[in-house]
Amino acid sequence: MLLQGNEAVAEGALRAGCRFFAGYPITPATEISEVLSVRLPQVDGTFIQMEDEIASLGAVIGASLAGVKSMTATSGPGFSLMQENLGLAIIAEVPCVIVNVMRGGPSTGLPTFPAQSDVMQARWGTHGDHPIIVLSASTVRECFDMTIRAFNLSERFRTPVIVLIDEVVGHMREKMALDDEEEIEIFNRVKPTMPPEWYIPYEDTPSGVSPMANFGEGYRYHVTGLTHDVRGFPTSRPDEIGPFISRLHRKISSHFPEIQTAEYFQTEDAEITIVAYGCVARSAKRAVIEAREKGRKVGLLKLMTIWPFMRTAVEKVLQTSKVLIVPEMNMGQISREVKRVNRGITRVVALNKVDGTIITPMEILSRIQEVVS
Amino acid sequence: MAEVTKLIHKYLRHDKKFPHVWCPGCGIGIMLGALIRAIDRIGYEKDEIVLISGIGCSGRLPVYVDFNTLHTTHGRAITFATGVKLAKPSLKVIVIMGDGDAVAIGGNHFIHAARRNIDMTALILNNSIYGMTGGQSSPATPYGMRSTTTIYSNIEQSFNISELAVTAGAAFVGRGTVYHARLLDSLMEKAFLKQGFSVVEVISHCHTQFGRQNRLGTAVQMMEQQRDQAVTVEKAARMKPEELKEKIVIGVLVDKELPVYQDEYEKIRERAKEVMGR
Numbered sequence: 001m002l003l004q005g006n007e008a009v010a011e012g013a014l015r016a017g018c019r020f021f022a023g024y025p026i027t028p029a030t031e032i033s034e035v036l037s038v039r040l041p042q043v044d045g046t047f048i049q050m051e052d053e054i055a056s057l058g059a060v061i062g063a064s065l066a067g068v069k070s071m072t073a074t075s076g077p078g079f080s081l082m083q084e085n086l087g088l089a090i091i092a093e094v095p096c097v098i099v100n101v102m103r104g105g106p107s108t109g110l111p112t113f114p115a116q117s118d119v120m121q122a123r124w125g126t127h128g129d130h131p132i133i134v135l136s137a138s139t140v141r142e143c144f145d146m147t148i149r150a151f152n153l154s155e156r157f158r159t160p161v162i163v164l165i166d167e168v169v170g171h172m173r174e175k176m177a178l179d180d181e182e183e184i185e186i187f188n189r190v191k192p193t194m195p196p197e198w199y200i201p202y203e204d205t206p207s208g209v210s211p212m213a214n215f216g217e218g219y220r221y222h223v224t225g226l227t228h229d230v231r232g233f234p235t236s237r238p239d240e241i242g243p244f245i246s247r248l249h250r251k252i253s254s255h256f257p258e259i260q261t262a263e264y265f266q267t268e269d270a271e272i273t274i275v276a277y278g279c280v281a282r283s284a285k286r287a288v289i290e291a292r293e294k295g296r297k298v299g300l301l302k303l304m305t306i307w308p309f310m311r312t313a314v315e316k317v318l319q320t321s322k323v324l325i326v327p328e329m330n331m332g333q334i335s336r337e338v339k340r341v342n343r344g345i346t347r348v349v350a351l352n353k354v355d356g357t358i359i360t361p362m363e364i365l366s367r368i369q370e371v372v373s
Numbered sequence: 374m375a376e377v378t379k380l381i382h383k384y385l386r387h388d389k390k391f392p393h394v395w396c397p398g399c400g401i402g403i404m405l406g407a408l409i410r411a412i413d414r415i416g417y418e419k420d421e422i423v424l425i426s427g428i429g430c431s432g433r434l435p436v437y438v439d440f441n442t443l444h445t446t447h448g449r450a451i452t453f454a455t456g457v458k459l460a461k462p463s464l465k466v467i468v469i470m471g472d473g474d475a476v477a478i479g480g481n482h483f484i485h486a487a488r489r490n491i492d493m494t495a496l497i498l499n500n501s502i503y504g505m506t507g508g509q510s511s512p513a514t515p516y517g518m519r520s521t522t523t524i525y526s527n528i529e530q531s532f533n534i535s536e537l538a539v540t541a542g543a544a545f546v547g548r549g550t551v552y553h554a555r556l557l558d559s560l561m562e563k564a565f566l567k568q569g570f571s572v573v574e575v576i577s578h579c580h581t582q583f584g585r586q587n588r589l590g591t592a593v594q595m596m597e598q599q600r601d602q603a604v605t606v607e608k609a610a611r612m613k614p615e616e617l618k619e620k621i622v623i624g625v626l627v628d629k630e631l632p633v634y635q636d637e638y639e640k641i642r643e644r645a646k647e648v649m650g651r
């Protein structure tokens with residue numbers, strides 16, 4: 001089947017069990033809305049076009065609280081509007097998925113051109129200290145898989161998960177085998193099993209994730225964007241605030257191996273390792289193949305989890321390579337993280353491009369050439 | 374009195390750290406009473422009610438009652454309510470907003486929810502001011518009044534919130550005051566039972582902010598002003614616009630039958646399945 005990246009996102013969402021989508025049209029993410037407006041009602045789900053992106057994420061959070069897996073999709077300007085409600089989903093621990101098909105910014109920027117410039121916004125766009133899970137895809141198949149993974153992680157950790165793709169990947173058409181029989185692991189939120197009077201909605205657990213009751217299932221509780229105690233009621237007690245914020249972080253930080261995935265391509269003996277993600281990882285892979293043909297030991301670390309940052313994976317290639325090249329379609333949002341992890345172990349070279357065009361294999365190859373000579 | 378105690382026990386959250394956050398004499402408590410009485414009279418199960426609020430003094434209401442309760446972001450309560458209702462239509466969704474919440478920051482969501490006619494009730498506590506943040510002007514602050522951000526005088530015209538709801542297409546719109554508690558009870562009951570988007574605007578007083586800054590007296594005096602300013606919809610129909618200038622029109626402003634969003638969407642599902650089957 002020939003599918004577009006955006007269509008694969010929509011199909012992945014359906015396969016993951018998404019039955020509610022609220023969104024507002026924006027290039028280059030619109031196809032996700034269009035496909036789901038057709039597909040969701042076919043499977044007894046709901047699609048609604050809201051009045052803006054603030055409303056879209058609000059509706060998504062509401063639907064998830066009512067027990068339905070929910071998603072929205074947007075691009076830069078809309079993602080900016082979503083930031084306040086994103087924080088609410090984090091603090092109230094409501095699973096949901098937000099897809100950002102990145103385009104050039106700031107502001108209206110370059111609606112039809114790709115970029116990777118929302119990486120830091122995805123990390124820190126909403127105010128306050130918070131953990132976040134951000135995934136990335138560089139092929140159509142990965143758009144499908146990552147959307148499913150995003151739902152699984154959001155349900156598992158009761159947190160919003162962001163999928164960052166870019167205009168190139170979103171609009172690219174590739175062959176994708178979509179097997180209805182294929183076994184795909186689906187995770188659903190853990191619900192309380194105790195009698196309602198024993199339910200403590202935000203109680204700490206060994207994993208840091210509390211069971212989640214859906215509205216209308218007998219467990220009446222309070223959900224708020226205010227900092228709350230274990231029962232969900234607003235608190236101003238330091239002895240409750242501290243442990244709560246710590247738990248929000250711990251439930252993510254104690255599960256890095258489960259959350260983080262990367263692809264290692266010819267990195268074992270690589271003297272030069274490229275660290276890339278999204279559409280740039282495609283060019284990087286091409287560059288690795290061509291460099292190998294010329295006898296150069298080059299490898300690729302493709303980040304598929306962007307946040308929490310894959311420190312361990314990066315450290316591994318830092319130890320074994322003479323130089324790391326980080327090509328990105330922004331001014332250096334991930335290369336900065338790589339440099340921060342590096343602490344003088346080896347050399348880290350950025351390759352940045354912000355003119356609305358993709359970084360080509362040629363450009364990566366010539367950077368390799370520069371580095372070598 | 375025994376009746377009241379019974380309702381308190383049934384609906385208030387006793388494990389919530391009372392006392393509440395409101396100033397003594399605030400009208401929000403009266404709205405809470407009307408809400409509980411209306412729900413009790415209709416006989417909803419507590420499990421089927423979802424009470425959703427925005428941010429403000431009025432936004433603090435849901436935490437005290439034993440329903441599924443959701444305290445959202447400023448102005449956005451209706452958007453969350455939209456998601457809850459469409460995801461689980463069997464739930465009874467009630468939204469509580471302040472005047473700033475509903476028609477300043479949340480104005481866009483408010484008119485669009487009315488236009489869509491999704492089945493839910495929006496209760497708007499209109500105290501003519503931003504209470505929670507300390508008395509700044511709101512879109513409902515009347516022309517010529519004083520607030521902490523209009524100390525020289527408010528030069529903007531105010532919204533007539535109920536009329537806005539009528540124009541935006543709400544299926545039911547009622548207005549009451551916290552002085553007219555009985556009317557409030559019946560307006561809420563009607564609104565809850567209405568299929569479609571229903572609105573009850575509750576005119577209230579914020580004596581500590583709006584009242585103090587405009588020398589309108591105590592909570593009791595401000596409630597007496599509500600009594601004196603109120604005219605019923607029926608009486609207002611016979612009055613001239615000039616005569617109505619300082620008045621608060623109370624009662625049912627609109628009650629009409631419109632296609633309800635969820636029912637319409639059910640038809641969309643059927644059509645979508647037909648298309649898929651082809």
Ligand SMILES: Cc1ncc(C[n+]2csc(CCOP(=O)(O)OP(=O)(O)O)c2C)c(N)n1
Nearest residue numbers: 428429430431447471472473474503504505
């Ligand atoms: C995005 C955002 N902006 C501003 C605020 C600060 N704020 C809290 S309540 C409020 C106004 C509330 O006024 P109203 O809606 O009339 O409710 P009241 O307190 O009068 O019941 C404001 C501006 C906020 N919480 N969030």
Ligand code: SF4
Nearest residue numbers: 395396399430504579
């Ligand atoms: S500030 Fe005004 S609206 Fe808020 S609780 Fe006090 S009296 Fe009521």
Ligand SMILES: [Mg+2]
Nearest residue numbers: 471472502504
């Ligand atoms: Mg107010």
